[in-house]
Amino acid sequence: MSDFSTALGLSASGMKAQAMRLRHVSENIANADTPGYHRKMTTFEPLVSDGEQTGGVSVGPMQFDKSELSRIYEPGNPLADDTGYYDGSNVDLVVEIADAREAQRSYEANLKMFDQTRQMSSALLDLLRR
Template sequence: MSDFTGTFSIATSGMKAQAERLRHVSENIANVDTPGYRRKTIPFKEAMETGGVESGRVRLDRRDLPQVYDPSHPMADDMGYYAGSNVDMVMEIADAREAQRSYEANLKLFDQARQMSQGLLDLLKR
């Protein structure tokens, strides 16, 4: 049964990591038009104790912020420019789809392990 417990733990850690990734992608999409906003990313690493996945510290995208020309904007400088957001919607949509598919794969792994452990318990009851 400990193999099943390990499988549940690994699948759960993957779902938690992808859920956190989706949260940051959602924040990025919500702030696509926020002046001065930097895209957030989150790295993953192997959890040595469990073999699962754990998320690292949130990182800010250090690419230059685009300069947007709008002299009427309250944050515009003397030349009429202000720092825009470096969020790329195409990249965020791709990241969201990848996170969703990874979450679903971990969910299927969890469900398969649950079905196998239930089948084993049913066999042991006989």
């Protein structure tokens, strides 16, 4: 049963990591029009137990995208400088949608692995009861 528990734990760690990634993507999309907003990026780190990698994954520290902010020309905006420009955000909606799809598919794959492991352990218990 230990192998089943390990497989369930690995799947769960992947689902937690992808859920956090989806959260950052949704925050980026929500703030795409916020002046001065820097895109949030999710980093992943391997889970380590007793000095060895377990195969699981955890979310590392959140990082901000360091690419330049877009410059928006709107002289009437209160945020505009003397030249009429102000800093927009560096969120690219196409990139965010692609990241969201990738995170969704990864989450679904981990969920499928979790469900398959649960079904196998249930079937094993049924066999052992006979």
